[in-house]
Amino acid sequence: MAYCELECKTNFSFLRGASHPKELIARAAELEFPALALNDFDGVYGIPKAFHCAKKTSVKLITGASVNLEGHPRLTLLARDRAGYGLLCRLLTASHAGKEKGKAVLTWDELTAFCAESAASGLFALAPLEAELHRLLPLFPDRRLFLTLQRVLDGRDAERTAKALWQRSRFQVPLLATNDVHYHAPERQRLQDALTAIREATPLQKLGHKLFPNGERHLKSPAQMAALFKDLPEAISASEEIAAQCEFSPSQLKYRYPSEWLPGGHTAQSYLEELSWQGAKKKYPEGVPSKIAGIIRSELDLIAKLDYPHYFLTIQDIVAWARSQDILCQGRGAAANSVVCYCLEITAVDPTKVNLLFSRFLSEERSEPPDIDVDFEHDRREEVLQYVYKKYGRHRAAMVSAVITYRSRSALREVAKGLGIEVGTLSAKKLQKVFEERAAHSATREAARLVEELSEEMSGFPRHLSIHSGGFTLSADPITEIVPVEPARMEGRTIIQWDKNDLDFLDLLKVDLLSLGMLTALRRTLKLVGKELHSLNPEMDDKETYAMIQNADTVGTFQIESRAQMSMLGRLQPENFYDLVIEVAIVRPGPIVGGMVHPYLKRRRKQESPDSPHPKLEAILSRTLGVPLFQEQVMQIAVDLAGFTPGEADQMRRAIGAWRSSGEINQMLTRLENGLLASGLTQEYASRILGQIHGFAEYGFPESHAASFAMLAYASCYLKCHHPAEFTCGLLNSLPMGFYQSHSLIDDAKTHGVTVLAVDPQESDWECQMAGDRTIRLGWNMVKGLRRAEADQLVAARPFSSMYDFLRRASLRRDVLLRLAMGGCFACFGLEPRNALWEVLEFQRRQLPHQGDLFLDQNYQKSAPPTAFASIGDFTRIQEEYAAYSLSTHGHPMMALRKMLRVPKLNTQTAKALPNGSHLTVSGLILVRQKPPTAKNMTFSTLEDEFGFLDMAIAPDVYEKVKEVFLENCFLEVRGKMQRDAKSFSLWVLELRPLWRENETPELFIEPTQYFH
Secondary structure (H helix, E strand, O other), X not given: OXXXXXXXXXXXXXXXXXXXXXXXXXXXXXXXXXXXXXXXXXXXXXXXXXXXXXXXXXXXXXXXXXXXXXXXXXXXXXXXXHHHHHHHHHHHHHHHOOOOOOOOOEOHHHHHHHHOOHHHHHEEEEEOOOOOHHHXXXXXXXXXXXXXXXXXXXXXXXXXXXXXXXXXXXXXXXEEEOOOEOEOOHHHHHHHHHHHHHHHOOOHHHOHHHXXXXXXXXXXXXXXXXXXXXXXXXHHHHHHHHHHHOOOOHHHOOXXXXXOOOOOXXXXXXXXXXXXXXXXXXXXXXXXXXXXXXXXXXXXXXHHHHOOHHHHHHHHHHHHHHHHOOOOEEEEHHXXXXXXXXXXXXXXXOOOOOOOOHHXXXXXXXXXXXXXXXXXXXXXXXXXXXXXXXXXXXXXXXXXXXXXEOOHHHHHHHHHHHXXXXXXXXXXXXXXXXXXXXXXXXXXXXXXXXXXXXXXXXXXXXXXXXXXXXXEEEOOOOHHHOOOEEEOOOXXXXXXXXXXXHHHHOOOOOEEEXXXXXXXXXXXXXXXXXXXXXXXXXXXXXXXXXXXXXXXXOOOOOOOOOHHHHHHHXXXXXXXHHHHHHHHHHOOHHHHHOOOHHXXXXXXXXXXXXXXXXXXXXXXXXXXXXXXOOHHHHHHHHHHHHXXXXXXXXXXXXXXXXXXXXXXXXXXXXXXXHHHHHOOXXXXXXXXXXXXXXXXXXXXXXXXXXXXXXXXXXHHHHHHHHOHHHHHHHHHOOOXXXXXXXXXXXXXXXXXXXXXXXXXXXXXXXXXXXXXXXXEEOOHHHOOOOXXXXXXXXHHHOOOOOHHHHHHHOOOOHHHHHHXXXXXXXXXXXXXHHHHHHHHHHHHHXXXXXXXOOOHHHXXXXXXXXXXXXXXXXXXXXXXXXXXXXXXXXXXXXXXXXXXXXXXXXXXXXXXXXXXXXXXXXXXXXXXXEOOOOOOOOEEEEEEEOOEEEEEEEOHHHHHHHHHHHHHOOEEEEEEXXXXXXXXXXXXXXXXXXXXXXXXXXXXXXXXXXXXX
């Protein structure tokens, strides 16, 4: 007699189950279970992950859920067939609808209504001993209701058995043996106890009966369960009976895309073909090249064979609608390998400019849906999302969830609290530093060891569901027939219970509608200069733009503005669009770890000749000088020289990305190595290729993705080069975004001849505006703490006749007014900052006791400051402007500090003129502190002054000496050695000291340990 466990909770019964779905499936396979049912609280969250694992075993996965029934113990429901599963999803959706997050509940009326449907015959109900069987029996007739019984050796087994037998006799309900499983193996009981403490927000020592009395709720073998229930064999056989009838499998879930909007006389495929050829003629007005036409036909044939035309049409429709609303958008990622996507204007990369590999995007062997990511302007993406909801209906459209998991620090903090260690309000990061000290005072023996062990086990456990950055699921049928939907915390959003990986496991389609700040900035800039994106130097060959890029003058641009990218620009010296594609891709962990950067740079500088030991390699690697920088190149090598099919090559790429330590990846790499050797390549060359492939286990860009981003990088650089004021204005109005804050953008714009005017009550709008040739007027959006509605009121109320008129008609908070006064905002009224501050304080003082004084206006305007205020100094002026706007129109703080302090004469600009290896001392403001995991424990930073930037590199031994000074000061004096490589400059740090010490300079009332902005 085979036993099947039908009551089992995973860690997706948040803070209840203590095992991953894959662990339960693996253990069930070890114990030779014929079937295993998962029924987490209020959802089917863990089913896709369990299904993905179960496919590799002989264990039959049964889908279920534990439903919170109002005023009644929880009821377990199991899906018998596809219709029953759909009903279960709708029932779970109803339990979440309109409820607080994590408070799902189903009313009896709702359950009764659902059970009246014909699909209810596809559900089994498993009721606990406390259930109201007389109410459940009419809802689940025909032996679809079972009474569960557990024997968990807690001293109450006999009592429970007696009650179960009495209930069976009275209601004629069959018994079902279960073990109420909460973890896969006995050793997980400790973690389950800790999870209970976290859930109940009560130290473990005080939980009492809220804990399970022992560690018996693990998966027990069929033989163990049969022995426990040897007097009730029918309770064991009932599990086999139910499992045999549960025919539903997640493999039965298939999307059917909405198609009612197709033009008459068209199928989805025929309409896709029509749009594709129309787009091709538009892209190639002088005639579609025969090579491109052949690629289009082969792509369309594969799309038809795999039945994905609706998916492509859906993306095309969304993109077309966005463009009709003047919303900039662009597809990226693997989709840029598709000529059909290019013709449909989903992607913007001309396939003649890059090496396409369609199998990177879609292949028959991979047998999974394509993945098209589309970026939209970040401040208008919500319009696109609402369009999707409106067109398809919320019953057919929902966003994909993102599973937020416990990481090592958060797990440490939660487990420590659960074990009674006092953590107070310490953040997870701070607790990690003082953990040993706190654990030593715990009442729990060996607390430190326990916490470390349990937090390690808990790391990776699901914490809660969030909203995916832009993943949508769509269906012609109600989406709630496929997966339960629940409200997200964000108003107006609903999410499904699965994340993007779950959809991949089930081969279900999604669309990724993402946001990109640079698209917002580009659209705003283009509007100011009166141009369209596609009309910006379509050949992407502007010499002035590339000269600017080669000088690493890329502050504020897209992708190539970071410290590391600027350093690479100085060395790589891009001269054309493809160089820019390489630049975007090469500063990634993959190429760095794979040792590809230095060989490429040497060959580019002609210090090393590109080797092509095989004619086929010449065709694949010639554009990257014999170095495989892109995933597509590795795939093509596997196809052309090792006999892989395109689909197998993509499987290898995916396996490399996951880099499993054994199994599939090792077999594929061995096959690749043998294929390379059989093609006549030397062992040394084959080993070098395999070593470089290891780099792709780290994060890296495919060529198609790099090309998509390079287009936006070029557009941003072209606008910065030829329209610096408009570009900066667009950036300021699109913040927050990018690598730099507003003060750096402003200071950089000034070096390009741009004039920046301060916020002015008489002139400023909400957004920054152009105020003449190469002149920007800052907007109210730059003011800290000022709301849009308040600014709109100010704009509508102007002009103001005086400071008093402004104060009288402006409904601004006191803190905002004080910042504006000291930030110099009221210079238009002829007031210095301190005088303006006095006016604000005097106005507010007189306001309170004279609410009914008819002569207040007259009295106020006759008043004057009791004494003349001294003008504020340059540093204080700049500091107050930073306090008000996070920037200063009067200059960089270092400009003022040079007048006040004895600082090194060198600045970031003159330092770069020194020979390589020169020892120097320079000072400035620290902007960035980074310690990349691929940098061998090196620390990097950027020093800024009024003349620009200088990168700094700090070796591990130096870092330990200067760590405190480096982390706790914003203005530093740096001694180091200049490193030059072509037009790339950095300072190898030898010593750091604060620019001034506490109490050393009284007029500097900013503490040196503060961040300036």
